[in-house]
Amino acid sequence: MRTTGEHGERPDDSPESAGATRRARCVLSRPLPGRGARATRGRAGVPDPVGSSLVSTRAAQEFRHGDVVCAVRGLTKTYPAVRGRRGVPATPEIRATDDVGLDIRRGEIFGLLGPNGAGKSTLVRQLTGLMRPDRGSVGILGHDIVRHPERASRILAYLGQESTALDELTVSLAAETTGRLRGLDARRARAERDDVLDELGLAPLAGRPLRKLSGGQRRLACLAAALVGERPLLVLDEPTTGMDPVARRAVWSAVDRRRAEHGATVLLVTHNVIEAETVLDRVAVLDRGRVIACDTPSGLKERVAGEVRVDLVWREAAPLHVPEVAALCDRVVESGRRWTLRLAPEEARTVVATVTGGAAFAALDDFTLATPSLEDVYLALGGAVRQGLVKA
Numbered sequence: 001m002r003t004t005g006e007h008g009e010r011p012d013d014s015p016e017s018a019g020a021t022r023r024a025r026c027v028l029s030r031p032l033p034g035r036g037a038r039a040t041r042g043r044a045g046v047p048d049p050v051g052s053s054l055v056s057t058r059a060a061q062e063f064r065h066g067d068v069v070c071a072v073r074g075l076t077k078t079y080p081a082v083r084g085r086r087g088v089p090a091t092p093e094i095r096a097t098d099d100v101g102l103d104i105r106r107g108e109i110f111g112l113l114g115p116n117g118a119g120k121s122t123l124v125r126q127l128t129g130l131m132r133p134d135r136g137s138v139g140i141l142g143h144d145i146v147r148h149p150e151r152a153s154r155i156l157a158y159l160g161q162e163s164t165a166l167d168e169l170t171v172s173l174a175a176e177t178t179g180r181l182r183g184l185d186a187r188r189a190r191a192e193r194d195d196v197l198d199e200l201g202l203a204p205l206a207g208r209p210l211r212k213l214s215g216g217q218r219r220l221a222c223l224a225a226a227l228v229g230e231r232p233l234l235v236l237d238e239p240t241t242g243m244d245p246v247a248r249r250a251v252w253s254a255v256d257r258r259r260a261e262h263g264a265t266v267l268l269v270t271h272n273v274i275e276a277e278t279v280l281d282r283v284a285v286l287d288r289g290r291v292i293a294c295d296t297p298s299g300l301k302e303r304v305a306g307e308v309r310v311d312l313v314w315r316e317a318a319p320l321h322v323p324e325v326a327a328l329c330d331r332v333v334e335s336g337r338r339w340t341l342r343l344a345p346e347e348a349r350t351v352v353a354t355v356t357g358g359a360a361f362a363a364l365d366d367f368t369l370a371t372p373s374l375e376d377v378y379l380a381l382g383g384a385v386r387q388g389l390v391k392a
């Protein structure tokens with residue numbers, strides 16, 4: 001079995017992949033460090049590894065070294081340039097993660113937010129031992145994952161952004177096999193399989209092969225497999241992509257239950273800003289490989305507390321013949337018929353009065369005034385302008 005791929009990447013895409021079979025023999029059966037423990041908050045004045053200008057005082061105060069499950073320092077990964085060949089264009093070198101520093105504390109749900117290509121998946125693949133960083137360190141529950149990547153599968157469950165390794169198995173077998181690979185005996189693996197399939201509403205699909213399921217169903221089945229054979233750290237790369245609202249709710253409550261009942265720590269990559277705001281304890285915002293902010297969702301939002309978001313939805317096109325509307329042109333983020341503006345409260349009132357009272361009103365379909373979201377924070381932080389966090 002190869003241990004490293006073209007870019008230092010290990011070929012087995014997830015701990016559950018076929019490549020994991022050989023490692024199964026050394027899966028730990030002893031209790032894992034950190035199980036059953038809950039997050040504790042406290043002691044002030046301990047330095048945070050993320051640049052102090054990026055961390056609010058409150059977050060720094062809550063930080064305790066003893067509570068850190070995953071410590072990342074200076075993590076850097078550059079995908080090498082590829083020379084062009086006949087019919088294949090050259091690609092430049094890409095610095096996908098750039099000196100990333102993070103501390104993820106026991107029992108928290110920690111989010112990674114950022115636009116497409118920000119480096120989120122590259123970062124989590126380095127944390128899970130599937131990709132070797134160019135430099136930097138990853139310590140998870142005291143294990144040096146850069147030096148001992150094979151230990152990662154014993155201490156964390158990973159749901160990759162694209163998981164195909166289980167496609168040939170039925171939902172039931174995928175969950176059971178993962179449990180066995182993680183050291184459960186046959187009876188326990190079957191019991192955990194049944195519990196997790198019930199919990200996620202997958203029992204009716206248990207006998208179906210994953211490749212014959214819809215995208216959202218397959219994603220849910222992969223998550224079910226990741227949850228069997230409890231691990232103290234769950235690393236989930238966009239777990240709810242393609243899921244309907246019922247399935248999404250089942251995922252969040254399953255994740256939350258593992259945190260509440262077993263003290264599991266969760267690292268979550270997500271584009272869903274609304275969910276992120278309700279589920280996450282802390283968020284790191286990634287932009288072009290760098291952590292540009294790290295705080296609680298409300299701590300981040302305080303940075304743009306003086307702003308209000310105004311959304312204007314036009315029936316067809318914006319009435320640019322109205323001078324007050326034309327004057328807004330260079331301040332809007334336009335998305336189809338929707339105009340979004342970030343304004344001081346007084347300005348927002350003026351804009352709403354203008355579009356609801358004057359000549360522009362006939363062209364207006366809908367409008368909303370809202371307090372800032374994480375999306376606004378990202379834009380205010382100077383992230384890729386106009387791109388935003390939400391996947392197109």
Ligand SMILES: Nc1ncnc2c1ncn2[C@@H]1O[C@H](COP(=O)(O)OP(=O)(O)OP(=O)(O)O)[C@@H](O)[C@H]1O
Pocket residue numbers: 079080094095096114115116117118119120121122123161
């Ligand atoms: N195997 C690879 N070879 C070369 N470049 C890569 C490779 N994988 C990713 N990249 C590049 O590295 C950067 C970061 O990619 P990554 O997949 O980590 O982003 P992401 O934040 O997960 O994006 P998304 O939200 O779309 O999943 C992007 O510019 C991407 O094009």
Ligand SMILES: [Mg+2]
Pocket residue numbers: 120121122161237
């Ligand atoms: Mg990704």
